[in-house]
Each structure stands twice: as structure tokens, then as C-alpha cells.
Amino acid sequence: KQEVTQIPAALSVPEGENLVLNCSFTDSAIYNLQWFRQDPGKGLTSLLLIQSSQREQTSGRLNASLDKSSGRSTLYIAASQPGDSATYLCAVRSGGGADGLTFGKGTHLIIQP
Amino acid sequence: GAVVSQHPSWVICKSGTSVKIECRSLDFQATTMFWYRQFPKQSLMLMATSNEGSKATYEQGVEKDKFLINHASLTLSTLTVTSAHPEDSSFYICSAPGALAYNEQFFGPGTRLTVL
Numbered sequence: 001k002q003e004v005t006q007i008p009a010a011l012s013v014p015e016g017e018n019l020v021l022n023c024s025f026t027d028s029a030i031y032n033l034q035w036f037r038q039d040p041g042k043g044l045t046s047l048l049l050i051q052s053s054q055r056e057q058t059s060g061r062l063n064a065s066l067d068k069s070s071g072r073s074t075l076y077i078a079a080s081q082p083g084d085s086a087t088y089l090c091a092v093r094s095g096g097g098a099d100g101l102t103f104g105k106g107t108h109l110i111i112q113p
Numbered sequence: 114g115a116v117v118s119q120h121p122s123w124v125i126c127k128s129g130t131s132v133k134i135e136c137r138s139l140d141f142q143a144t145t146m147f148w149y150r151q152f153p154k155q156s157l158m159l160m161a162t163s164n165e166g167s168k169a170t171y172e173q174g175v176e177k178d179k180f181l182i183n184h185a186s187l188t189l190s191t192l193t194v195t196s197a198h199p200e201d202s203s204f205y206i207c208s209a210p211g212a213l214a215y216n217e218q219f220f221g222p223g224t225r226l227t228v229l
Contacts, residue, residue, distance in 0.1 A: 034218060043206055043222040044157075051216075089156065093218070100147040100159040101208070101218055 002027045002094050006104035014112050015082055021075040021107045023090030028071050031093040034101065035064050035075050038087045047088075048075070080111045115141045115211050119221035126197055127229055133193045134224045136163075136207035142187035143209035147218070148180075151204040163190040163207075197228045 003026045013019055023033075032051045036044040048057045048064040050073065056065040063076040077084060087108045091101035116139040126132050136146055144165045149157040161171045161182055169182035179201075181193040194201055206223040210216065 032216070036220075041225070044220040046217060046219070049217045091157075091218075100149070100162055101157075102159070103149075103156040105156040 002102045004092055004102050004104035006090050006107050010108040012110040017080050018078050019080055021088050023073040023104055025071045025092050028068050033066055033073050033092045036089040082111045082113045085111045115219040117209050117219045117221040119224050123225040125227045128198050129196055131193055131195045132197055133191055134205055136190045136221055138188045138209045146190040146207055146209045148192050149206045199228045202226055202228045
């Protein structure tokens, strides 16, 4: 059974810093990996999607990498801003495309002004 | 991008009553939708896969008779929590895969259920 782990569980940094969030998964036979942002009491906002054949994706200040063989992904946030404060979730889709996602517990990020 | 809506956004009900939550894909068709549950300070857990025209498939430990799923059309799936109890209080969120070969998952805004 696929398990997804995110480290750290929480992170608080001053504004402007570059930071890295980590995600690992136990079964490397994934279809794709998706990073989400969740604000308190809200739904999910998709940030980046990486297909199993890809190694990274970029969107603005966000860069996500995927090392499928080692079961790892990182989300890099450049020049962090207070508005980046949220919980960041990593989720993988295993096997065929008809599967739901397996989520990690998330990294709760606070960017101090 | 594709838009998924949920209704209601929040609901408070008495113990023993049933609650129906709707999930709609607004600008695309979805033969499959997924239902997740999120308890406070926990991550999302997949509950079941809703299939248009056939029975839903449930994850281990999820009671199919308690959480009734109906995928009535290519744009609508409903989750009914029957005989709700306080321990069913949670954040319920649905998703649907986009049109391109199950690439990206698009999530609804979620429904906060509180059972008194």
C-alpha cells in the first residue's frame, strides 16, 4: 500500500527566504505526483503536477522535482512571501489513471513578515 | 482549468439524520469522481471512487451502507451520509480527473459537516 510522508511537518521562516519541502513515497510505481496548497478551512489549490516520466515542473516561484526511482519529490519555493503561508500537500497517483490520490499529512508553512 | 463545485459548503445536522453532499464538474464530464475525508489536522483520505453508471468502489474500512454514493450523470456525484453521528463530523471533499487521460485532479471546495 502506498504511503506518502512529508517533512518537515511544520516550518516557520522569515519573509524572503528560499525553502524546500520534502515528500517521499514508498511505491515508486506512480502515475503522477501533484503538489497542492490548502488554506485553513478551505479546499485544495493545485500548484504543480509532475508526470512519472518528468523530472521537474516550474510555475513562477515554485519548482517541483521528482526522483521516481528513489521515491522522492521536493517543492522549492523561492523568495517566500507571507501570502505563501498555508499547508502544502503532496499526493501521488499510483498505477493506472483510475486511481484516487494518496496524500501526505502536509507541511504547515508560516512565512513571517 | 476545470472547475468542480460542491454543495453545500457547510452543514450542521442532528445525530441520526442523513445528509447529502453534491459534487459537480461544471465545464467537463467526469465518468469517475473521488470522495475524500479530512479530519482536523489530518490529511485527506480517499473514501471511495464514484463511477458513472456503475457501483462505487470503497476503500478498506469505509462502510458502503453508511456512505451512499450515486453517480447520477457525467457531471454529478452525490455522497449521502446516512444516520450521521458526531464521529462523522469532518471535511468532505470531492475531485474529478481532467479530460486528458486522468492527468490532473481537480478538487471541489469541500463540505464541512458537523453532526450534533
